[in-house]
Amino acid sequence: MGTACNNIMNASNGRYILLQIHLSDGYTYPWGNTRGSFYGVTGLPTTAQDGILRRVGAYGAGTYQSDYNSRVAVTTPVGLAINPDHQSGGVWSLPVTASLESSASAARTMRINLVQVVDHYPTTETHWRNCFMQAATPQTVTLQPGETRTLNFSMTFSGATWLNLINRREIGVIAWAQNTGTFPSGSEVYQAAQVEWAQLLPSDLNGNGTCDLTDLAVLLSNFGTLSDATQNMGDTDGDGDVDLSDLAALLSDFGT
Ligand SMILES: [Ca+2]
Ligand SMILES: [Ca+2]
Structure with a gap:
């Protein structure tokens, strides 16, 4: 990684989302190695924007920005949304809704991937985003x-993927x-979606990573609000x- 990559990662626009995968270090996971093989990674850093535009080795910021600009300009008929539903503790149901616009010229077959990430991980890397932790x-x-279809996924955050309380909002x-x-030739990414902690655990009203008495007090102080309430008020x-x-x-969710 580096400043150039981070600029692009922070430029994510909601459907163009960059995922950071570690290879050949202490934060490497088998899934990451599989993705490294898939993209034919022969040197680090490697970027693969939109799953097809690969850069092996470090380039200047302008090169990554140019890649980003060229790919973000490509329109897509595919829609994607994650609709998280907290079950209990570290367990989430994460249904993904995929759709294809009626104006699309033909049916489209696609693989839906779902991964957990954390920001600022390793914790010494204060500016890094979306570090891969686990895949469904x-x-x-x-x-x-x-056509629109909903695919059921679930995920359990535990151990290193759950981290400690103060870092849960990084999930x-x-x-x-x-x-x-x-x-x-066959690996284009058609669409992407991301949910942050505020969507994963809306009951964490103050965003400190847990749902406790502080959040309950906020909700009760706003109880009875009929309109224009926001998540941090208790909606x-x-x-x-x-x-x-x-x-x-x-x-x-209390105690989560
Ligand atoms: Ca809280
Ligand atoms: Ca409500």
Whole structure:
């Protein structure tokens, strides 16, 4: 990595999301090595923007920015969204909704990947984002033009992936829809989506990584708000009010 890469990572625009994978160091995971082989990584750093535009070795910021600009300008008929649903403790249901616009010229087969990431990891790297921690088993789906499908994923954050309380707000989940072939002719990424901690645990009203008495007090102080309520006021379900539904959701997360 380096400043050039980090500039691009921070430029993520909601559908163009960069994922950091460690190879050949103490933060390497088997899944990362598999991805390294997939992209034919022969030197570090390597970038593969949109899954197809590879740069092996360090380049100047302008090169990465140019790659980014060229790929972010490509339109896509594929839509993707993650809809997190906290179960208990470190367990999340993470259904992914994939869609293909009705204007698409043909059906499209894609592999849906879902991974957990953390920011600022290793913790000495205060500016790094989206470091890979674990991957769900990918699912392949074929969508017809106009079709929307929801694929069920789940993930458990534990051990190194859960870290300690103060770092839980650094946790994020990224999904992407990718062509099912080999690099580079069949590996284009069609779409990506990311959820951050505020979406993973809306009951953590103050964003300190846990749901406790402080969050409950905030919700109760805003209880009865009928409109224009926000997540940090206690509107955990995003419908604009702070009511019994929000209280019940917070209480079910209490102690997380
Ligand atoms: Ca909290
Ligand atoms: Ca509400």
